[in-house]
Amino acid sequence: MQEFDLIVIGSGSGLDVANAAAEHGGMKVAIVEKGRMGGTCLNRGCIPSKLLIHSADVAETIRSAGQFGVKVGEFSIDFQSIAKRTTGIVDSESDGIRSAFSEIDNPKLFSHECRFIGDKTISVGSETIQANKILIASGTRPFIPKIQGLDGSGFMTSDEALRLKKQPRVLTIIGGGYIAAEMAHFFGALGTKVNIVQRGNLLIPHEDEEVARKFTQVFSKKYNVYLGYDTESVGKKNGGIFFVNARNSSGKVISLESDQLLVATGRTPNSDTLDLGKTGVQVDGRGFVRVNKYLETNVKGIFALGDAVGRYMFKHSANHEAQYAFNNIMHADKKVAVDYAAMPHAIFSWPQVASVGHIEQELKKDRADYAKAVYPYIRTVMGEAIEDRDGFVKLLASRKDGRILGCHIIGAHASILIHEVLVAMKAGVTIGSIARTVHIHPALSEVVSRAASSF
Numbered sequence: 001m002q003e004f005d006l007i008v009i010g011s012g013s014g015l016d017v018a019n020a021a022a023e024h025g026g027m028k029v030a031i032v033e034k035g036r037m038g039g040t041c042l043n044r045g046c047i048p049s050k051l052l053i054h055s056a057d058v059a060e061t062i063r064s065a066g067q068f069g070v071k072v073g074e075f076s077i078d079f080q081s082i083a084k085r086t087t088g089i090v091d092s093e094s095d096g097i098r099s100a101f102s103e104i105d106n107p108k109l110f111s112h113e114c115r116f117i118g119d120k121t122i123s124v125g126s127e128t129i130q131a132n133k134i135l136i137a138s139g140t141r142p143f144i145p146k147i148q149g150l151d152g153s154g155f156m157t158s159d160e161a162l163r164l165k166k167q168p169r170v171l172t173i174i175g176g177g178y179i180a181a182e183m184a185h186f187f188g189a190l191g192t193k194v195n196i197v198q199r200g201n202l203l204i205p206h207e208d209e210e211v212a213r214k215f216t217q218v219f220s221k222k223y224n225v226y227l228g229y230d231t232e233s234v235g236k237k238n239g240g241i242f243f244v245n246a247r248n249s250s251g252k253v254i255s256l257e258s259d260q261l262l263v264a265t266g267r268t269p270n271s272d273t274l275d276l277g278k279t280g281v282q283v284d285g286r287g288f289v290r291v292n293k294y295l296e297t298n299v300k301g302i303f304a305l306g307d308a309v310g311r312y313m314f315k316h317s318a319n320h321e322a323q324y325a326f327n328n329i330m331h332a333d334k335k336v337a338v339d340y341a342a343m344p345h346a347i348f349s350w351p352q353v354a355s356v357g358h359i360e361q362e363l364k365k366d367r368a369d370y371a372k373a374v375y376p377y378i379r380t381v382m383g384e385a386i387e388d389r390d391g392f393v394k395l396l397a398s399r400k401d402g403r404i405l406g407c408h409i410i411g412a413h414a415s416i417l418i419h420e421v422l423v424a425m426k427a428g429v430t431i432g433s434i435a436r437t438v439h440i441h442p443a444l445s446e447v448v449s450r451a452a453s454s455f
């Protein structure tokens with residue numbers, strides 16, 4: 001058995017903690033990673049998806065050039081080149097991380113699947129390792145619903161979609177969340193016919209309702225969107241064509257055919273592969289590791305972060321948590337609670353969506369005393385220049401003191417525009433601070449300023 005001061009399970013944001021503990025904390029550290037180095041974000045998530053999506057954004061820009069007086073002839077898509085560029089960048093970075101760790105002894109890399117076999121004791125490959133402190137950063141994997149005929153049909157998840165080498169002629173997507181939205185944009189903008197089967201009545205249903213409604217409206221004009229449909233069965237015809245049968249609450253049945261099927265129905269934690277019960281770590285009803293405000297589990301010395309915890313399933317959140325995890329692992333007597341204030345997220349579709357804080361549905365449910373302002377892009381000079389007639393900024397603030405409660409943006413560059421609001425929320429300033437700040441005219445950020453001034 002090999003003894004360590006710290007064992008880190010997972011090489012995503014857990015890698016930051018492992019490196020810091022070894023370099024600055026003087027700890028003997030082990031990293032366990034059965035797959036490619038870099039975690040979900042680098043290999044199967046935000047980085048490859050954004051590399052691919054940029055190609056889709058370029059295609060959308062070319063396609064809309066005519067409305068700005070720029071005549072563009074026919075253009076074609078080299079899907080293999082797009083895929084090759086993405087996998088080349090991602091794999092090179094991942095291989096580089098693994099190569100770097102192969103040359104050092106601390107942290108020591110174990111490239112096998114692991115599971116607990118006793119109190120703070122882990123079996124990894126043919127070896128057994130133990131440490132007084134352990135960090136679980138094991139992430140999540142695509143959730144696969146139980147649908148008749150789905151198993152063994154050859155469907156793909158986002159993992160496979162991000163490495164697809166041949167562009168589908170027709171793609172059916174089961175699910176209507178952010179992964180479905182981004183994948184529909186990528187494939188659809190490049191010319192694939194897209195069907196989206198969503199059991200709810202809106203796409204991206206966890207967003208602010210006004211944003212979700214507008215997004216659903218825009219997507220319904222571009223793609224075949226079937227709302228309120230439960231997928232009942234999946235099959236495959238001769239020639240490899242998928243067929244999907246779905247039914248709505250009124251009993252109406254649709255049958256869709258496509259040459260690719262993407263299941264994008266959420267994520268599920270990998271905790272079930274770790275046999276956490278052997279070391280006494282508790283999980284919730286969905287399998288996410290239970291932690292306190294310091295990211296420590298019910299077992300002293302065992303911590304968890306990122307998607308494994310399920311609080312905010314974003315890479316930037318996991319990186320944020322990693323800083324606290326390092327401190328709390330190193331300084332048991334000086335633990336600091338994670339500050340999640342102004343935790344944002346974005347959907348890199350077309351249009352983009354960005355959000356922070358409370359959505360209006362929550363404020364209504366809590367009977368909060370709030371006011372809102374909605375300002376459309378098109379009522380600014382730059383909004384008119386780029387012809388964004390669907391985009392808007394929605395601000396929610398306390399009537400009592402003007403404190404910003406939430407901000408929700410749909411439209412061009414939403415993921416960038418929201419950062420002004422993030423800084424204001426983090427600093428604890430009021431909505432008036434944004435309204436009184438001089439904004440460059442006619443930059444697109446004026447839409448945020450004017451929304452704030454509307455109060």
